[in-house]
Amino acid sequence: MEDDGTIRSLIGRAAAVLRPHRTRQGRLLGDVGAAVLSADGNIYTGVCVDTPSWGLCAERSALAAMIGRGEYRIDKVVAVWRNEETGRLHVLAPCGVCREFMRQIDDDNLEADVILGGTETRKLRELLPAHAWPEPLEEG
Numbered sequence: 001m002e003d004d005g006t007i008r009s010l011i012g013r014a015a016a017v018l019r020p021h022r023t024r025q026g027r028l029l030g031d032v033g034a035a036v037l038s039a040d041g042n043i044y045t046g047v048c049v050d051t052p053s054w055g056l057c058a059e060r061s062a063l064a065a066m067i068g069r070g071e072y073r074i075d076k077v078v079a080v081w082r083n084e085e086t087g088r089l090h091v092l093a094p095c096g097v098c099r100e101f102m103r104q105i106d107d108d109n110l111e112a113d114v115i116l117g118g119t120e121t122r123k124l125r126e127l128l129p130a131h132a133w134p135e136p137l138e139e140g
């Protein structure tokens, strides 16, 4: 697959920002990392921030950095987590909030590749079925 090198590179960039830290309240910060390749070819990274008041996924953290540079189109996105007990790296599928967030930034992001493994991607469209705003009901 021609994108394998890009996928490996993005996974590496996401893994490079992993910096797990447990707060005094026991919440984990930075244990999930994400990398976004923008349509313009730039890479943005971010980490998750899990606080009792509000949680921010790594994907949305990376996307906020992208938006801060005036970019809104995603080419590829990946999030990773390392199991501290086994040392193994896992690719995580984006949660529902992040899937909808990516679509709402720009509808063209439905064509973004969401990396789900070392060689596996799916279009955001496939992970977000029935996303269209519905037609009004026929009443009466």
Ligand SMILES: [Zn+2]
Residues within 6 Å of the ligand: 057, 058, 059, 060, 094, 095, 096, 097, 098, 099
């Ligand atoms: Zn999420």
